[in-house]
Amino acid sequence: MVPVKSKRGDWAKGLNVKDAARETVDVLLHVGCLISYDNEMQKLAKSTVKILQKAGVDFGIAGDAETCCGGRAYQMGYKDAFIEQAKKNAAMIKKSGAKTVVTLCADGYQAIKVLYERYKLRGDVEVLHISEYIDKLIKGGKLKPRRKVNLAVTYHDPCRLGRxxxxxxxxxxxxxxGDRFVFDPPKPYRRGTNGVYEPPRDVIKAIPGIRFTEMTRIKEYSWCCGAGGGVSESNPEFAVWTSQDRISEAISTGAEAIVTACPWCEKTLNEAVKESGSNMKVFDIVELVEKAI
Structure with missing residues (x-):
């Protein structure tokens, strides 16, 4: 079933969220396709709204004026489709007057922050993932996790937020x-070391009662959940197998829950948990923060 664009913002009904397509906001929340349309994943958008309202942030969503970031099209080789979507989003962002775009999805983060910049479509707007933004709110004293969350957790780095x-x-x-590896001027290499690694970890550690432990494969060496690049749609069994391997690694740390920062990761990791019969819990970072405020 193809989602109806006019229903893209229906999850926000009754939550008193500004419509960034009709009024200016400081922060534009880019919700993304999966969270907007998937009934199970809409909880992440609602948790985020609660967190931002608690912190007194002037934010809004574009609702049915929000369009797909185009990231998946790019990953599967459809560059023209990606450019088309990117131009629509860039125009919407500019119209909103937002100084900052906050994404809930790692795919959206990579698309708007990295790919739009690559094709000179981003403009001068600041782009942050929700984990980065919450980290800033906590460190700036605008959001204070006070409730104790008694849980042993580990963290899974999403590919498109990390490397x-x-x-x-x-x-x-x-x-x-005549010299294969020398460029003039020197060419900077992107090897994944400067992804978003510390902000989500700092947020998790700021929650009272949390006991945090790392897996072996982390940061730029993180094991993929298996959902990216259309794999979960084209090869669902392989995607679940990949996630099951990650769940096994999480279990080996002694953690009771695996926390991630991408709806695609959460969805696929949860499917792996169900397939394996594991007791491991899976949370998005915003769900954990909501428990603590």
Missing amino acids: LGEPWVHWEGNKIP
């Missing part, structure tokens, strides 16, 4: 003839 979320660096130059 593939590294900022784009524009480069123009020449390869020196």
Whole structure:
């Protein structure tokens, strides 16, 4: 079934959220396709609204004026479709007057922050993932997790928030003839070391009662959940197998729950838990923060 665009913002009914398509806001919340349309994942948007309202943030959503970030199209090789979507989103962002775009989805983060910049479509707007924004709110004293959450957790780095979320660096130059690896001027390499790694960890550690432990494969070496690039749609069994391997790694740490920062990761990890019969819980980081405020 193809989702109806006019229903994209229906999850926000009754939550008193500004319509950024009709009034200006400081912060534009880009919800993303999966969270907007998937009944199970809409809880993440509602948790985020509660958190931002608690912190007194002037924010809004574009509702049915929000369009797909285009990230999935790009991942599967449909560059023209990606550019078309990116231009629509860039126009919407500009119209909202927002100084900051906050994404709830790692796919959306990589698309708007990295890919839009690569194709010179982003403009000068600040782009943050919700974990980064919550980290800023906590460290700035605007949000205080006070409730104790008695839970042993580990954290799963989403690919497109981590290694593939590294900022784009524009480069123009020449390869020196006869020397395969020398460029003039020197070419900066993006090897995944500058992804969003510490903010989600700092948020988790700021929650009273949380006992945090790391898995072996983390940050730029994190094991993919299996949902990216259309794999969960084209090869669902492989995606679940990949997630089951990650769940096994999480269990080995002694954690009771695995926390992530991407709806695609949460959905696929939950499917793996059901398939394996594990008692491991799966949370998005906003769900954990909501428990603590």
